[in-house]
Amino acid sequence: MIPNNRGTAMTEWTILGAGALGCVMAGLLRGRGEPVSLLLSERHRGHLHPSLDLITLAGRHQLVHTRPLFAEQAGQIRRLLVLTKAYQVVPALQALRGLPNETPIILLHNGLGVAEQVLALYPQNPLIVGVSSHGAMKEGPWLVRHTGRGETWLGPANPAANAHAGLADALAGALGQIRWSPDIARLQHRKLAINAVINPLTACHRIRNGQLLEPRFNAVLAQLSEEVHQVMAALGEQEPLEDFRRRLHKVIELTATNYSSMHQDLAHGRPTEIDYITGYVLKHAGHLPVPVCRQLYNEVKKLGG
CATH class of the missing domain: 1.10.1040.10 (N-(1-d-carboxylethyl)-l-norvaline Dehydrogenase; domain 2)
Known part of the structure; x- marks a missing residue:
């Protein structure tokens, strides 16, 4: 793991969606020394939170440690990466009643039509939407494989998001090619x-x-x-x-x-x-x-x- 040499406390990334891509993103961020929490569903409550086993592009196994988080702890979230399926986004976000208004929400999912619903649900939060061509595959419980490093684009879904264009640079160290586009649509x-x-x-x-x-x-x-x-x-x-x-x-x-x-x-x-x-x-x-x-x-x- 690459250590944090910045000398200052780093803002934690919270990932909503423990599927293939969510787990790969968690692994890439932790590999750069970034703090990561994983929002878990109710079925994980009371269970031991395991380490993720990430198979890298080079074929190496990497144990990834994240902090477990549940919906009632939403007040602790400072940066939210939503990596669920499109139809899961709104139900999952509805459970985060204590999410601070200033927390940026980043949506990375297939398809379109979800951002409008999220804006209605969280009208004050900076909402960032994006597209990514990273490849990921789930091979077993808490076992994921990174199958391809692609490019990622982020952009604003509301005016408040423009103040957070720097998040693209913050993610670039872990995800590789990532850019901000005002014309994300x-x-x-x-x-x-x-x-x-x-x-x-x-x-x-x-x-x-x-x-x-x-x-x-x-x-x-x-x-x-x-x-x-x-x-x-x-x-x-x-x-x-x-x-x-x-x-x-x-x-x-x-x-x-x-x-x-x-x-x-x-x-x-x-x-x-x-x-x-x-x-x-x-x-x-x-x-x-x-x-x-x-x-x-x-x-x-x-x-x-």
């Missing part, structure tokens, strides 16, 4: 567009991302990417369709051996984030025809998502 739309193609297709066909480049998917990829692109264009996205398709193919190639999060959720009988990905596209489609999006949405729902 554009980056969120671009990530959502990729997810709205890859996730439902791989989930419905039970395949790895790279299999989408097989000839049998050529026609559906072409139509689905056009549907998603036209909805994003209606929301103000200016990226040409062919540029979007090139970016999509690059992501598929870079993640060829991966299973999408939606595929994994269906495979393990968990709810998916379909309402915040494809559902967001459908909600904003208006009169635009999006039959493939609608068909995939219905199929994922039928499969249990």
Whole structure:
């Protein structure tokens, strides 16, 4: 572990969401000597709080020690990183009744539509939203693997968040490439567009991302990417369709051996984030025809998502 040589007390990061990405983030922050607490659910109360076992990108096992925290201790939270699934964000935050008004809330989840609900719940708190391409996989209870170091972008969801742009620099030491963007909505739309193609297709066909480049998917990829692109264009996205398709193919190639999060959720009988990905596209489609999006949405729902 890299020691803290700053000579001053460091502000603790509190992580809400002890899934794969939350545990990896905890490990990366602790690896830089940052203090980290992990908000635990009621089912962990009364149990011994174990160390996390993080498998690094180099394949080494690293024991990660965090401070356990429960909802009634929300008054102690100074920086809150929310790394739950999209549908878990609001119920989890509702339990934090004592959260100080000045505590910045950072949302890092797939899909869109949650930030508006959080703003209604905590109108005074600085709200920061972001996108991240870090890869993480849970291999067992308190055993996680860091599968890929990506880039992370943060930006303001309300005016109060602008005073906390420095949090991007504070996280950069642990997470690597991380930047602040005043135009975070554009980056969120671009990530959502990729997810709205890859996730439902791989989930419905039970395949790895790279299999989408097989000839049998050529026609559906072409139509689905056009549907998603036209909805994003209606929301103000200016990226040409062919540029979007090139970016999509690059992501598929870079993640060829991966299973999408939606595929994994269906495979393990968990709810998916379909309402915040494809559902967001459908909600904003208006009169635009999006039959493939609608068909995939219905199929994922039928499969249990």
